[in-house]
Amino acid sequence: MKSFKRYFTRHYLPRWAILLFDIGIATFSWFSAFILRLNFNLSGVDEVINPWHLSVVLPIFIVCCWITNCYSVIMRHTTIKDIKNIILSVPFTGATLIIISLTIRQLNTSSFVNMPISVIVIFVLLTTTFMVMSRLFAKILYQHWIIQKKDTKKVLIFGTGELGQTTLNALSSNNMQIKAIGFIDENAFMHNKFLSGYPIYSTDKALKQVIPKNNVTEIIFAIEKSELSYQRKRQITDQFLKLHLLVKEVPPIESWINGKLQANAIHTINIEDLLGRNSIQLDRERIKNGLKNSVVLVTGAAGSIGSEIVRQLISFGVQRVILLDRAESDIYNLQQEIIANNPSTNFDAIVGDVTNVIKMRSIFQKYSPTIVFSAAAYKHVPLMEKFPSEAIHVNLGGNKIMADLSAEFGVEKFVMISTDKAVNPTNVMGATKRLCEMYIQALAQSEKYKTQFIITRFGNVLGSNGSVVPLFKKQIERGGPVTITHENITRYFMTIPEACQLVLEAGFIGKGGEIFVFDMGEPVKIIDLARKMISLSGFIPDEDIMIKITGLRPGEKLYEELLDEKEEKLDHTHNSKIMIGKDRKHDLTSLNQAIIHLLNSISIMSRQQIVDELMRLIPEYVSMNSYYRKSNDSKVFMQFDQLYKEKNKEKTTKIQQLKHNSKNGKKFLLTKGKR
Numbered sequence: 001m002k003s004f005k006r007y008f009t010r011h012y013l014p015r016w017a018i019l020l021f022d023i024g025i026a027t028f029s030w031f032s033a034f035i036l037r038l039n040f041n042l043s044g045v046d047e048v049i050n051p052w053h054l055s056v057v058l059p060i061f062i063v064c065c066w067i068t069n070c071y072s073v074i075m076r077h078t079t080i081k082d083i084k085n086i087i088l089s090v091p092f093t094g095a096t097l098i099i100i101s102l103t104i105r106q107l108n109t110s111s112f113v114n115m116p117i118s119v120i121v122i123f124v125l126l127t128t129t130f131m132v133m134s135r136l137f138a139k140i141l142y143q144h145w146i147i148q149k150k151d152t153k154k155v156l157i158f159g160t161g162e163l164g165q166t167t168l169n170a171l172s173s174n175n176m177q178i179k180a181i182g183f184i185d186e187n188a189f190m191h192n193k194f195l196s197g198y199p200i201y202s203t204d205k206a207l208k209q210v211i212p213k214n215n216v217t218e219i220i221f222a223i224e225k226s227e228l229s230y231q232r233k234r235q236i237t238d239q240f241l242k243l244h245l246l247v248k249e250v251p252p253i254e255s256w257i258n259g260k261l262q263a264n265a266i267h268t269i270n271i272e273d274l275l276g277r278n279s280i281q282l283d284r285e286r287i288k289n290g291l292k293n294s295v296v297l298v299t300g301a302a303g304s305i306g307s308e309i310v311r312q313l314i315s316f317g318v319q320r321v322i323l324l325d326r327a328e329s330d331i332y333n334l335q336q337e338i339i340a341n342n343p344s345t346n347f348d349a350i351v352g353d354v355t356n357v358i359k360m361r362s363i364f365q366k367y368s369p370t371i372v373f374s375a376a377a378y379k380h381v382p383l384m385e386k387f388p389s390e391a392i393h394v395n396l397g398g399n400k401i402m403a404d405l406s407a408e409f410g411v412e413k414f415v416m417i418s419t420d421k422a423v424n425p426t427n428v429m430g431a432t433k434r435l436c437e438m439y440i441q442a443l444a445q446s447e448k449y450k451t452q453f454i455i456t457r458f459g460n461v462l463g464s465n466g467s468v469v470p471l472f473k474k475q476i477e478r479g480g481p482v483t484i485t486h487e488n489i490t491r492y493f494m495t496i497p498e499a500c501q502l503v504l505e506a507g508f509i510g511k512g513g514e515i516f517v518f519d520m521g522e523p524v525k526i527i528d529l530a531r532k533m534i535s536l537s538g539f540i541p542d543e544d545i546m547i548k549i550t551g552l553r554p555g556e557k558l559y560e561e562l563l564d565e566k567e568e569k570l571d572h573t574h575n576s577k578i579m580i581g582k583d584r585k586h587d588l589t590s591l592n593q594a595i596i597h598l599l600n601s602i603s604i605m606s607r608q609q610i611v612d613e614l615m616r617l618i619p620e621y622v623s624m625n626s627y628y629r630k631s632n633d634s635k636v637f638m639q640f641d642q643l644y645k646e647k648n649k650e651k652t653t654k655i656q657q658l659k660h661n662s663k664n665g666k667k668f669l670l671t672k673g674k675r
Contacts, residue, residue, distance in 0.1 A: 019062070022070065022131060026061045027054060029126035033119045053115055057123075060096050064089040070131070086131045094124035139172075154216045156206055158184045158236075159223035160195050167222040167250055168196055170261045181214050186228065207239055220266055221249040234274050241535040249273070271469055271533050272462045275493045275524060283505060283575070288316055290508035294412075297322040297369035299354050299402060300376030302330030304464035305417055308500040309373050310334065314342050316504075321347040322367050324354070325376070354398035357405075364409045373503070374402050375417045377433070384429040385554045385625050388610045389602040395432035396439075397599050403440055407449040414451055415507040416440050418515075420459040420492060420560045426624040427555025431614045434621065437515065439595060442586035444513035452512035456503045457581070459492030459520045459560055468526065472533050480545035482530045485552050489527075490559055492520035506578055515581040516573075523559065554625035591617075 030053065068085040097120045104114040155171070157164050160183045171178050182199040184206045185191070191202045201210050210216065219240050221233070228236075240247050249269045250261065296313055300306040301323035307330075313321050325331040328351050335349040348367070352359050354376045363369075377395045378384055384391040399416060406414040418437055421430030437455050444453035462469055468491070475482045499518070506516035531541040539545045552558070571580040598613055605613070611628045615621050 019065070021134070022065060023058060023062070025130045025134065026058060026123075026127050029123050029130060030054065030057055030119075032126055033122035036122050037116065037119050056100065056115075057093075057097060061090075061093045061127075064093045064096070082135065083132055086128060086135075090128045090131065091124055093127075094120050097123075153178045153218055154181050154214050155179070155218040155220055156181055156184050156201075156210065156216055158219055158221045159227070160185045160187075160190055160200055161223065161227070163224065163250055164222040165196060166261050167220055167266070168198065170266070178218075181210065181216055184219075186232075203236060203239075207243070211243060211245070216245065218246045218248060221247070221269060230274070237269065237274055238532075241532065244535070244540060246538045247536060268536055268538070271529070271536060272495055274532065275462060275495075275529075283508075284316075286508050287504050290413075291316045291318045291371070294318050294370045295320045295322065295367055296371045296373065297324060297363070297367065298373045298375060299324045299398075300374075300417075301325045301349075302327045302334050303375060304461060304467075304496055305500060305503075306373070306375040307334050308496045309375065309503060310338075310347075312497075312500055312504060314338065314345050314347075319346065320367070321345065322363070322369060323347060323349040324352055324363070326351060326353045354402055355393055357401050360401055360405055364405050368409065369406075369411055371413045371415070371507070372402060372406050372411050373415050373417070373507070374399055376402075377417070379419070379429060381421070381427045381429050381555050382553045384432075385427060385627070386607075388428040388607055388614075389605070391428050391432045392598060392602050392610065392614075395429065396436050396595065399436045400439060400595060400599075403443055403453065406453075407443060407451050411451050413454060413507055413510070414440070415454045415456060415503065415510075417503065418455050418457040420457060420520075421557075422457065423561040425618065425621045426557050428611065428614070428623075428625075429555070431618055431621045434618050435595065435614065438586050438618075439591055441513060441515070442588040442591050445585060446588045448588075452510060454507055454510035454512065455515040456506045456518070457515055458494055458499055458502070458518040460494070461499050462493050462495050464496060468529070469533070472530055476534060476537050476539070476545060480534075481548040482534065482545060483548045483550050484526050484530055485550055485556060486558060487527050487549055488525070488558055489552075489556075490523040490525050492523050492560055494518065494520055502575075502578055505575060509573055509575070509578065517579045517581045519577045519579065552624070554627065556624060 068089040070082075070085050070089050097115060098117055101115045101117060101120070155178055157167050157171075157180060159167075164183060168180055171180050180198060182201055183190075183195055184203055185200050186203065188202070190200045191205075193200050237247055247269045248266050251265055251267060256265065291313065296318050298306050298310055298313070298321065301310055302325035306325065310321055310323060323331060323334060331349050331351055338345055338347060350363065352363070354360060354374075376398055378391050403414055403416075405411075416436065418433050419430065421427065422433040422437055423430075425431040425434050437457075440453045440455055443449065443451075460467060472482055502516075502518050506518075510516065527547065530547055534541040534545050534547075537545075541547060571582065573580060594617055598610075598617070601613075602610055608628060611623055611625075615623070
């Protein structure tokens with residue numbers, strides 16, 4: 001018996017064996033049809049049964065089965081489609097036999113081919129029934145006897161739509177030790193019903209009764225994104241993770257091999273799907289009209305944000321896209337991607353540095369861009385704390401060159417990609433971005449140029465190069481520990497596609513001089529993010545994989561801000577995800593001279609002197625890097641004296657924090673406390 005089970009589990013019946021089996025069913029059904037027709041009166045059987053009937057019946061039966069591939073199936077994995085093929089082929093066999101018999105009768109010819117119509121009908125019913133039952137029996141035998149073992153993984157499928165049924169079929173059609181217990185659905189109308197023989201439960205019942213009772217270990221989300229909001233999906237997933245369940249999801253249909261879902265393609269749910277938001281409704285017509293016949297230059301085009309902007313520009317069918325980046329390998333990879341996926345796209349990939357003013361001028365002269373998206377920047381906070389001159393050279397100097405050239409060559413729109421770290425900056429990277437924002441706005445406020453200068457500001461982007469999510473994934477794959485800098489640190493998150501979509505729309509809402517602030521949702525505690533990612537990987541936080549607190553890095557904030565509420569006013573746009581921050585006025589002449597002086601001096605200035613100059617130019621910049629503590633102390637007490645005069649409860653809290661931090665010589669934070 002064990003050897004039979006082993007053989008049946010590891011081998012499939014060949015097609016010829018299934019065909020012989022079906023021929024046996026057809027033969028048995030044919031003679032049984034005569035017996036039933038005669039009401040089991042066996043005395044007259046010899047007179048009406050002619051063995052030569054089979055010489056006509058079986059060839060027609062085989063041809064019909066061959067056309068519908070009835071014998072090409074794997075019986076243990078029978079699907080609805082296979083049963084449909086049987087229901088199609090056998091009646092077609094019967095119809096052919098009836099036509100032949102009626103034709104013979106019309107010719108008044110006595111022949112063995114003339115068969116009773118009633119017998120043919122009974123034959124069709126019997127053969128169809130026996131063939132369907134044999135395949136279902138093989139499937140039941142395999143699922144409930146051969147592979148039923150104690151170590152079988154028990155899963156619940158979330159979703160009863162077409163995707164849920166496809167998932168069930170995929171699980172039933174593989175040799176993996178997985179058993180579906182039933183379905184979960186949010187629709188109350190579906191509760192306590194059955195789908196393909198499996199019960200449908202509510203989420204609450206599944207959590208409280210079904211999962212503990214059946215020792216369910218996995219949940220598979222098999223729903224379209226539009227069927228469940230991100231917020232609800234997040235809530236449900238959190239409940240599953242608390243029970244230490246492995247949460248998976250079905251990949252998008254376009255990634256299926258040959259349009260068919262494979263069980264091993266079902267993967268662990270992405271953290272991006274739990275931190276994102278519902279689909280953004282873009283004003284596509286406005287963007288399309290704005291991009292029509294445009295030559296668009298994208299700096300930093302090989303980066304996470306730049307490359308996605310390029311992809312979306314291509315989808316809108318711009319006249320030409322100019323890809324500029326100094327990362328040779330990355331720009332090459334993007335170039336090959338465009339050639340493979342959009343061979344008709346008119347584009348040029350250029351290896352170059354935005355700080356090279358001579359080369360940038362030649363690009364403007366050659367291509368005459370009408371729109372510029374400036375995404376080139378250094379963004380890693382700790383590195384820029386060590387190399388402030390490089391941060392100024394690229395983040396400030398590079399953007400200044402591109403903005404000045406845009407004004408000189410009459411570019412229609414210049415869109416700068418900024419960051420939430422530019423708000424009340426506490427590090428060099430944020431300070432350089434803030435100073436660049438000030439300069440871009442000064443250009444817009446001068447009214448000397450026809451170029452519309454626009455700034456977009458958002459927080460952390462999920463999955464971007466160097467972001468926390470890829471880092472956590474690598475640490476989890478290594479077995480931990482997962483490192484975070486502070487247990488209370490929070491960040492805003494946005495997916496790459498939605499960030500770039502909002503950048504595009506903001507670019508065509510703007511008329512010049514605005515800072516567009518994106519709705520980033522609620523801030524996320526990084527320690528909660530780490531725990532969730534560990535749980536999604538099938539491990540238990542602080543047991544299987546440890547979380548290690550390493551301490552705040554130089555220049556790092558606990559809480560990020562998207563708006564300086566003291567200086568910036570906020571207005572809404574037609575898109576609820578995009579708001580306009582009205583910034584203070586800036587004098588272009590004096591600011592331009594100060595920036596030029598800074599750029600010309602950084603090569604001979606010390607790190608301390610560079611930070612001192614940044615603090616002088618940016619009143620709200622206070623470094624959180626203890627290396628620059630001397631500069632901090634004087635600035636802290638200047639802010640203390642100013643804030644002391646303002647009798648505001650919120651600001652008093654800020655004063656106390658500043659005073660406490662400066663007295664103790666510790667790193668400090670200019671925020672309004674926990675949100």
